[in-house]
Amino acid sequence: MAAAVLSPDAARERRDYYDRIGRHSMTPLWEVLGALVPPAPRSPAAPALWRYAEVRDQVMEAGRLISAEEAERRVLVLENPALRGQSCITQSLYAGLQLILPGEVAPAHRHAQSALRLVLDGEGAYTAVDGERTTMRRGDFIITPAWTWHDHGNPGEQPVVWLDGLDIPLVRFLDAGFAEKTEQAVQQPLRPEGDALARYGSNMVPVDFHPAPQEPTRVFVYPYERTRAALRAIAGGTPDPHLGFKQRFVNPATGASPMPTMGAFAQWLPSGFDTQPYRSTDGTVYVCLEGEGEAIVGEQVLRFAENDVLVVPSWHTLRLHAGRDTLLFSYSDRPVQQALGLWREQRL
Numbered sequence: 001m002a003a004a005v006l007s008p009d010a011a012r013e014r015r016d017y018y019d020r021i022g023r024h025s026m027t028p029l030w031e032v033l034g035a036l037v038p039p040a041p042r043s044p045a046a047p048a049l050w051r052y053a054e055v056r057d058q059v060m061e062a063g064r065l066i067s068a069e070e071a072e073r074r075v076l077v078l079e080n081p082a083l084r085g086q087s088c089i090t091q092s093l094y095a096g097l098q099l100i101l102p103g104e105v106a107p108a109h110r111h112a113q114s115a116l117r118l119v120l121d122g123e124g125a126y127t128a129v130d131g132e133r134t135t136m137r138r139g140d141f142i143i144t145p146a147w148t149w150h151d152h153g154n155p156g157e158q159p160v161v162w163l164d165g166l167d168i169p170l171v172r173f174l175d176a177g178f179a180e181k182t183e184q185a186v187q188q189p190l191r192p193e194g195d196a197l198a199r200y201g202s203n204m205v206p207v208d209f210h211p212a213p214q215e216p217t218r219v220f221v222y223p224y225e226r227t228r229a230a231l232r233a234i235a236g237g238t239p240d241p242h243l244g245f246k247q248r249f250v251n252p253a254t255g256a257s258p259m260p261t262m263g264a265f266a267q268w269l270p271s272g273f274d275t276q277p278y279r280s281t282d283g284t285v286y287v288c289l290e291g292e293g294e295a296i297v298g299e300q301v302l303r304f305a306e307n308d309v310l311v312v313p314s315w316h317t318l319r320l321h322a323g324r325d326t327l328l329f330s331y332s333d334r335p336v337q338q339a340l341g342l343w344r345e346q347r348l
């Protein structure tokens with residue numbers, strides 16, 4: 001908007017007018033148009049890093065203050081420092097660190113929100129999704145599609161911590177959230193462990209299985225050993241200068257994202273590799289599963305190590321430096337933006 005110089009009289013006249021139309025719940029577009037329709041995204045989210053070594057003790061401390069059963073989900077929400085109080089890491093995404101102690105159960109429930117888990121610390125817990133359990137191993141990427149029953153339990157000996165990624169803010173924005181609990185805290189297994197992976201994730205699907213394009217995958221665990229082996233196998237080739245060796249997780253039956261609201265990615269950066277500057281409209285949460293390095297987001301340098309979580313808001317320029325061979329997991333709302341024709345990327 002041109003900054004027209006207004007006489008005091010004209011300015012007062014306009015303010016009075018705004019007051020009068022305000023009584024009818026109306027407001028002038030011309031005062032806000034620039035902010036409503038910006039020339040490029042101006043995310044209110046800030047780049048941020050959570051160092052696991054610095055927050056692990058505080059996650060464990062929650063285990064002394066409240067049980068998983070009482071909390072329902074014992075989670076420390078990772079709040080974007082520029083969006084405190086909104087339970088979100090970007091405007092559309094939620095992230096949290098969930099703790100389950102030996103012997104505990106996080107009771108079954110289901111909700112419209114979709115969830116992903118990335119196992120960070122400890123072994124021996126399980127997640128059950130619609131009657132099938134999967135043992136959680138470090139680096140495993142596990143999904144809980146919308147409206148599937150899920151409970152978590154830990155029959156093992158170690159505290160287990162994982163990162164939760166959910167589309168909570170997106171569903172809240174759309175006012176489309178539903179949730180249900182059940183009497184039965186722990187789902188009875190209906191199928192043996194590994195059933196879904198064998199049936200839907202082994203280069204075959206049941207002969208009469210024809211999922212709709214938006215249907216989430218029936219494969220609900222992507223084991224880390226497979227992810228890692230695949231990245232290692234392609235890492236001998238030529239890296240993308242902006243991304244290194246980056247793969248996206250798919251529903252093996254359709255090629256689409258595992259869930260419609262969140263996309264997930266795994267990326268290998270050889271030791272010493274520097275990515276060229278890159279930006280995209282999907283604000284992204286990264287987790288370092290192996291290695292260490294630096295994420296340079298605009299002017300800000302975020303030094304990350306194993307199990308650290310960092311967030312790169314929409315349209316912020318990212319450069320990555322790998323101090324050692326580095327494996328990054330990430331997730332974003334990219335499939336939503338792509339379905340709506342909004343997603344853009346720029347290789348600088």
Ligand code: GTQ
Pocket residue numbers: 073075096098111115150164166
């Ligand atoms: O595990 O079901 O971090 O419902 C937030 C909401 C985890 C879960 C979260 C949830 C869950």
